[in-house]
């Protein structure tokens with residue numbers, strides 16, 4: 064079958080890479096794709112947020128399956144429009160995508176459905192926000208309710224920092240409309256994990272566990288980013304915890320959406336905090352995580368095309384996912400300066416050597432400039448390797464990265480440290 068993938072980041076590169084290795088798939092198309100995706104798919108220059116252009120592309124190409132990678136087109140209702148014209152789509156309709164599009168919606172839904180999550184209030188008035196912050200005290204978490212590419216969350220260690228963040232968001236300075244409502248949340252302490260599910264109506268199939276590193280700097284310090292690295296499986300997610308997340312988070316959430324008339328087809332991503340008082344849901348996304356998708360696709364041995372088509376055609380029940388038993392780890396190389404401003408157009412060399420050293424180089428924010436690969440986004444590459452242990456996979460990636468020639472690139476040196484610590488403790 065012919066599959067159209069929407070998006071052009073590291074996640075979509077991993078999806079195209081896996082689809083291209085699926086027996087059920089004869090052709091992969093990607094809009095807009097990137098120079099790395101070009102090796103796996105025919106890239107068409109239609110932007111992932113250009114809904115009209117994407118509809119015209121689907122009509123012209125008639126793919127059997129459309130896979131929507133990023134959240135923005137889902138929140139804009141692309142899946143509804145495609146389904147209305149008879150396309151099989153992997154990705155939720157607009158009403159279900161609100162789970163990610165509005166933190167205020169998702170927290171309210173969790174509260175009503177009894178899904179474990181941090182205590183919260185939603186505010187639009189800066190004085191009321193300030194009063195709440197003073198009443199609850201620091202540490203406290205302030206979140207822009209709308210989409211902010213993973214950067215709209217401030218974990219404030221002082222009341223003043225939280226007040227400044229809330230006022231800044233509500234004045235429209237930092238996140239525009241996305242910050243016109245803020246969610247203020249109790250601070251949770253613990254280890255985080257990403258629990259993803261392939262969902263089609265009442266059928267909910269867990270993917271292997273994973274963990275990402277959202278903070279910019281080693282030791283999980285510094286500002287939040289879209290994700291600086293990830294690995295799978297996450298050893299903190301025991302089979303018991305996986306079952307608990309399925310029963311107390313995923314199932315009630317999908318049921319609550321259904322009760323509101325929203326049928327979910329796509330990936331449900333639950334960000335989980337394992338606290339001393341049990342699991343808590345930090346957030347939902349309605350698509351694969353980026354960079355979690357890169358290690359997950361590296362480990363998946365099932366035919367991805369078949370699984371996603373079965374979900375899109377509401378016949379997912381009975382599907383089993385098979386995984387490589389090895390561990391996979393992805394280190395994100397970003398442009399130095401990200402998540403703030405950075406210089407674009409810098410030439411990156413040595414990527415063939417990085418790959419020859421046993422990794423897969425997934426492209427995210429890259430562009431072609433003549434024969435050169437240059438940086439064009441904040442998160443630029445995801446260098447991914449498999450290994451018998453997380454430590455072995457990590458070593459392969461960091462050794463390979465020495466072959467990369469790009470002075471303006473930045474990456475964390477400790478991706479996977481918690482899992483590696485556990486491996487050492489257990490040996």
Ligand code: AMP
Nearest residue numbers: 181204216248249250251277334345346
């Ligand atoms: P979110 O986009 O809501 O998952 O938030 C991004 C990141 O901020 C999470 O992955 C956590 O590291 C951190 N975070 C979010 N909410 C909380 C919370 N209530 N307590 C502590 N950290 C949080």
Ligand code: GLY
Nearest residue numbers: 275290352353354
């Ligand atoms: N890695 C976090 C996310 O995709 O939102």
